[in-house]
Amino acid sequence: MNGMLGDSGVRRPVTLDDVARAAGVSQPTASRVLNGSSRKVAESYRERVLEAARELGYTPNLPAQAMARGTSRTIALVISLISDPYFSAMAAEIMKQAEAIGLHVSIAVTERQADRELDLVRELRGQQPRAIILAGTGYVDPPSEQQLVDELHRYEETGGRVVLISRSDLPFETVDFDNHEGSRQLARELAGLGYERCLVLGSGTPLLSMRRRVEGFVTGLVESGVADAATRVHHPGFSWAGARDFVLSLTEAEVRDLQLVFAVTDDMALGALAGLRERGLRIPEDIGIAGFDDISTLRDVVPKLTTVHVALNAVAQEAVYRATTTDAELTRRTVPAYPVIRASTPPLPQH
């Protein structure tokens, strides 16, 4: 029977000590067999320890290991919202990469509150993780930015690694994807299809990456010879509902004039799509729609959404690599993002 007897009805968890005793060896020897790296234990002992551990159902006490070793096998990940397909995909990729090298990922969510990031980092630091990866949306001018930087620096000073994803505004290891270039190329392709009079839906909440997407798109249009005045940029609420409400608030004349709506996320693009349909417009016959992120669970929306694809697995791989590799100099790797033209933006007829 496993589990040692305790005071009450609950048993004490099986410890290394129990295993060692059962195997008739010292506790450090049991440790060397079960957890240690440099194997220099006699085969006979080895087997006995392994057998005893199996018999008793021994599981190493991770907190104890973390304390003894001074470091855990955990990576802390901060994201905005786990139910958001973009972030859940990101989290999934990071977990995959981390688990491949035997690391556990501890997820914390900000729920989109800018100032929660600081609190979370503080809490996470208490878990003694190997690294902290900040993948949440980076705000343009967060209220407590300096405190966050201080907190992260403090963490780095104790040997922790800090990796930022998609927010190259802070002095830490950064993995970015090319928001600007991605939407710039998208704009060029769309211009090539004949689209000229575009409505750009940015983010009402000031987010760095979203801003870049807007800039890139506008740049791409200008480079393609689309008259500056043809492009209208607005910043509704950063959500499906925000985009929908905005297109519903447009005047009939404004909508009639439009050939395309580009929203900085797929989510918003679909909100715009819903709003336009409510107004009786046909998509893509009357107006084209494009987004950004290439969220895979949207494969079933009709028409298929033109968007910008980001290689999340590459981002995750790079992030985990940086999170686990001690590198002297600070680097910023940018993962490419490229447009994917689908049915929501067919070539314009007169083109």
Added chain:
Amino acid sequence: MNGMLGDSGVRRPVTLDDVARAAGVSQPTASRVLNGSSRKVAESYRERVLEAARELGYTPNLPAQAMARGTSRTIALVISLISDPYFSAMAAEIMKQAEAIGLHVSIAVTERQADRELDLVRELRGQQPRAIILAGTGYVDPPSEQQLVDELHRYEETGGRVVLISRSDLPFETVDFDNHEGSRQLARELAGLGYERCLVLGSGTPLLSMRRRVEGFVTGLVESGVADAATRVHHPGFSWAGARDFVLSLTEAEVRDLQLVFAVTDDMALGALAGLRERGLRIPEDIGIAGFDDISTLRDVVPKLTTVHVALNAVAQEAVYRATTTDAELTRRTVPAYPVIRASTPPLPQH
């Protein structure tokens, strides 16, 4: 300056001892102020400790606390796949509920491998969590079921709580939703709309909850007076692709005869939808479609999908409650699931 000086360039994390020293009090006093519950520390000391902690940027070492207390403030959650909208929604709800009472959720994924569950539970047990919630899909006849049960029992014996979600096959605290009743009601409503000749797509991998959904649907049809012979049940691969491939493999005659496809998940329903469209069928004019789960990110699918809604927040709340409350008797709570008729299953014309 914060962070004590270490041997090399890295500083040692600030400990309670550092804080106590800085405040000129003993370490237990600092502990009582910062972490302890029963406040019986002189106000003057209290302030000095708080001040010192703030100054030094103290964060409690969670592993150390866990070891000293013998229990952590963590709930371990096992799910199948984090990128699956159903599971990410579930995880989000559980995290929300847990955080509301100051608990952290540690997520582990099986990647849909039936036997990984056992390994994960073993690993998770090492984290000394308060509770383990198994929300991953329950297989009908998992290879290592007895071992899993043993492992979970062992965990319970050491004071841990075990909660199962949507798999009432094992002898533990269970929160279920009414798969059978949900699809039974759905079938009755659809029969009421005139649907009679139905294709039911179950799950090729033997999953308990999915089996119940099939049974419930068939029961509902029979109760509604739909001839038994009219219903065809099949079990393609448990995925979008599985459902799509299956409907593509049907003969033209088989498809022509169909009035409705009910798939046991929204994901599969959309796969079937995609496949049917590839065959040139119009949805819902030529054939109706219904799913199960009511995944919110599918709001943009056209036509809007008829499905069975599950109150995930209620499930999560119940699960976290059970995970944190010591209750003598074993209980199985069932959260209702109810059909939501949408545009993908309009009333049949001749009806």
Added chain:
DNA sequence: TTGTATGCGTTATCAT
């Protein structure tokens, strides 16, 4: 009320 001493389960440093 406050401080001293001890223990949590593990790893690491030492003798042996």
Added chain:
DNA sequence: ATGATAACGCATACAA
């Protein structure tokens, strides 16, 4: 190669 012993950071029983 193996075992005794000292950390790790914190909480707690106990003494003051």
